[in-house]
Amino acid sequence: MTLKLVIGNKNYSSWSMRPWLAMRASGIAFEEVFIPLYTDNKADKDRILSFSRSGKVPTLVDGDVTVWDSLAIIEYLAERFPEARLWPESPAARAHARAISAEMHSGFLPLRNECGMNLHRPVRAVALSADAEANVARVQEIWTDCRERHGKLGPYLFGAFTAADAMYAPVVHRFRTYAIKASPQVQAYMDTMMALPAFAEWTKAGLAETLVIEKFETV
Incomplete structure (x- = not known):
């Protein structure tokens, strides 16, 4: 079925x-x-x-x-x-991946509220609150830590693509759309995600949509 x-x-x-x-x-x-x-x-x-x-x-x-x-x-x-293999094979890496995925699932509300996902939005920066800036710093800290730990295994957060990459994928869009300044290592990870065929497929389909939701067109 x-x-x-x-x-x-x-x-x-x-x-x-x-x-x-x-x-x-x-x-x-x-x-x-x-x-x-x-x-x-x-x-x-x-x-x-x-x-x-x-x-x-x-x-x-x-x-x-x-x-x-x-x-x-x-x-x-x-x-x-x-x-x-949606989670890493190593128990330690798997626990780490679950922890950062849960952190994404339950947190980062200021960043979400101030930088809503909107693929159609022209790329430009907005003034972020201190709380949203702290969220940006934390995301970059998470991505950098994962890449430093697992970079030898591949280009994603835990080497190979995992659920953790899927959980943070919309944040890649947010960073790009709102022109958030990223470190070179973070930008390299974002480039890897944007080059992922499935990521590109979603993006292309999203850009082809014509329905406008006014409540998400505020900035």
């Missing part, structure tokens, strides 16, 4: 991007179900609810199993498809 991944607008939906990228980059086959977000169309809202009572995307449907949170989806996929 084919897995279904219910997602929102690729231009805006950073949470949808995370499991989508994890699946596409690791070769897990799935059917993409797109439902536009923040429309006045009750049918769209009802359709989301038909997949998940949370009323939110992304949602993964695997037969009788429904999972409706980005990180929970990735954890489910890691167990369902161990050959995809």
Whole structure:
């Protein structure tokens, strides 16, 4: 039975991007179900609810199993498809990858609020609050630490592509869109992510979307 991944607008939906990228980059086959977000169309809202009572995307449907949170989806996929190697093989590296993924999942609210994902937005800097600047510094610290520890194994955070890269992928877009100054090592990692075929596929599709959500067009 084919897995279904219910997602929102690729231009805006950073949470949808995370499991989508994890699946596409690791070769897990799935059917993409797109439902536009923040429309006045009750049918769209009802359709989301038909997949998940949370009323939110992304949602993964695997037969009788429904999972409706980005990180929970990735954890489910890691167990369902161990050959995809969504987490590093080493227990220490795996714990590290899970820790930074959970930190992304639950934190960085100032950066998210002040630099919302919007692929269509012209690249330009904005004045960030001290809290958002602290978030930027922390992200760069995480990426730099991972690359220094695992750089010999490959170009991603833990050498090979893992769920941790998928969890931070929308931040790569945010750094680019809002012209956030990055260290050379961080920029090299961003370039690696932007060159990933699955990342490029999502970006191309997001740029092709025409639906504008005004609440996300504030800066």
